Amino acid sequence: MKKREIIIIGIILLAAVGALVFMRLSSASQNQLYVKITVDGELYDTIPLTDDLDTEFTISTDLGENHVVIKNGTVDVDWADCANQVCVNTKSAEYLHDTIVCLPHKLIVEIVDGE
Amino acid sequence: MMNRKSPRYISTMAMLIAVALILAYVETLIPALPIPGAKIGLPNIVALLALLTLGFADALVILFVRAVVSSLLFTSVMSLAYSLAGGILSLVVMFLLTRMYKKEQIGFSVLFVSVMGAVAHSTGQVLVAMFVMSTASLLYYLPWLVVISVITGLFVGLVVYFVYRPFQRVLKSGAR
Numbered sequence: 001m002k003k004r005e006i007i008i009i010g011i012i013l014l015a016a017v018g019a020l021v022f023m024r025l026s027s028a029s030q031n032q033l034y035v036k037i038t039v040d041g042e043l044y045d046t047i048p049l050t051d052d053l054d055t056e057f058t059i060s061t062d063l064g065e066n067h068v069v070i071k072n073g074t075v076d077v078d079w080a081d082c083a084n085q086v087c088v089n090t091k092s093a094e095y096l097h098d099t100i101v102c103l104p105h106k107l108i109v110e111i112v113d114g115e
Numbered sequence: 116m117m118n119r120k121s122p123r124y125i126s127t128m129a130m131l132i133a134v135a136l137i138l139a140y141v142e143t144l145i146p147a148l149p150i151p152g153a154k155i156g157l158p159n160i161v162a163l164l165a166l167l168t169l170g171f172a173d174a175l176v177i178l179f180v181r182a183v184v185s186s187l188l189f190t191s192v193m194s195l196a197y198s199l200a201g202g203i204l205s206l207v208v209m210f211l212l213t214r215m216y217k218k219e220q221i222g223f224s225v226l227f228v229s230v231m232g233a234v235a236h237s238t239g240q241v242l243v244a245m246f247v248m249s250t251a252s253l254l255y256y257l258p259w260l261v262v263i264s265v266i267t268g269l270f271v272g273l274v275v276y277f278v279y280r281p282f283q284r285v286l287k288s289g290a291r
């Protein structure tokens with residue numbers, strides 16, 4: 001590899017890591033956080049995320065089912081009947097912009113701040 | 116370039132498609148990473164190899180057949196849109212980049228081409244996913260995918276680096 005090529009790859013990596021750091025820093029928001037659930041582009045539910053909220057429910061649509069657990073200020077999809085199980089394997093969402101997505105079920109669970 | 120009607124050409128294409136399919140299958144055996152769309156991209160080994168030895172058109176045909184067949188056999192038809200969008204964007208980027216080199220002398224630069232292809236692959240998939248799910252929040256995954264792509268791209272490039280010359284020799288041996 002030429003020097004120039006290594007530099008280009010380095011810049012791309014740096015930009016990606018920079019974006020990750022920026023996202024984490026900007027997630028230290030003091031605003032109330034919400035769990036926003038979207039199915040097939042339509043808002044399904046918005047739930048204020050508080051430390052003492054302890055709930056679980058199943059989202060079922062024509063495409064399939066995802067089981068969502070909210071407790072200790074984190075959200076997790078711990079069971080789903082989708083093919084790739086990516087949503088189940090994704091670690092629980094806790095900070096602003098953390099997202100759990102199930103592409104086969106067109107489901108997005110994300111953390112947003114109050115607006 | 117080989118004559119497109121020759122048995123040699125047809126069998127070479129069939130072999131590359133078969134190898135790409137096997138690699139796509141092997142990839143389904145590897146547990147899913149917790150990030151949507153994150154894969155090692157093993158079939159990219161074949162895509163890049165075909166690009167270097169046969170050219171863009173043949174690499175595109177191999178990509179297309181592989182994507183369609185593997186989505187029918189191993190994954191879902193819905194994943195076809197993602198894999199085609201990522202695959203075609205990646206192939207175009209790698210094609211444009213390989214044009215900057217004399218193919219025989221590409222050497223370790225094949226790693227660079229592969230990394231850029233992998234990054235393009237992730238970007239294409241995220242764009243399609245954003246469109247399908249009609250949301251911009253998937254953009255937050257892109258930095259993770261880019262970091263993973265650099266690593267997987269280096270791996271795929273390294274494999275191609277070692278396989279390219281032997282494969283080229285096999286293709287040329289006995290060619291008229």
Ligand SMILES: [Zn+2]
Pocket residue numbers: 080082083084085086087088101102103104105
């Ligand atoms: Zn899922």
